[in-house]
Amino acid sequence: MRLRPLLLATLVCATVPAWADSSACMDNASTQMAMNECVGRELKAADQKLNDTYRTLLSKVSKEGAEQLRKAQRAWLAWRDAQCTFDTMGxxxxxxxxxxxxxxxxxxxxxxxxxxxAQLHCKEGDVSCGGQ
Structure with missing residues (x-):
């Protein structure tokens, strides 16, 4: 079951205590469960930032661009999960x-x-950016 590790990571994220500083959290973690909670907290924050960025970009692109962004993000999520399953096989x-x-x-x-x-902050003249 390749989704089991991701499900466990998701469950860890949902039960993570609200420690003030994640690096201090890892420094003070003395058990695997405590380390899992620290990493879960960091993942939850990263996921929230991704979702915020995605929603902002989605609101700024054309209808066609939004369709393509949704398609690309779904494909990226599948790739990310498969890549991490491969990377953690050991x-x-x-x-x-x-x-x-x-x-x-x-x-x-x-x-x-x-x-x-980067798509939200295109440099002037960059034709590969922001044309959605």
Whole structure:
């Protein structure tokens, strides 16, 4: 079941306590469960930022651009999940797997957020940007 690690990471995100600082959180985490909670909190924040950026971009593009953005985002989500399943195969079955999966998803989510945000801040004359 390749979705099991992502489901576990999602459940971790939903139950994460609201610690003030994620780096302090990891520094003070002494169990795998505590580390999972820290990483889950970071993933939740990254996912929220991606969703905000996506919605902002969606509101600024044409109808055709919105259709293509939705299609691209769905494809990206499927790729991200498959990529992280592949990347974390070495930890499958271990207690660290959900943390490794969440870290992978967070990293790729941050990259996608930056990619979408770039479309919101096109430089003048860049014909590959903002024409949607």
């Amino acid at each position: 930890t499958r079955g271990g207690s660290i797997n959900s943390m490794q999966t969440a870290m992978c998803v967070e990293k790729l989510t941050q990259a996608q957020t930056a990619h979408l945000a």
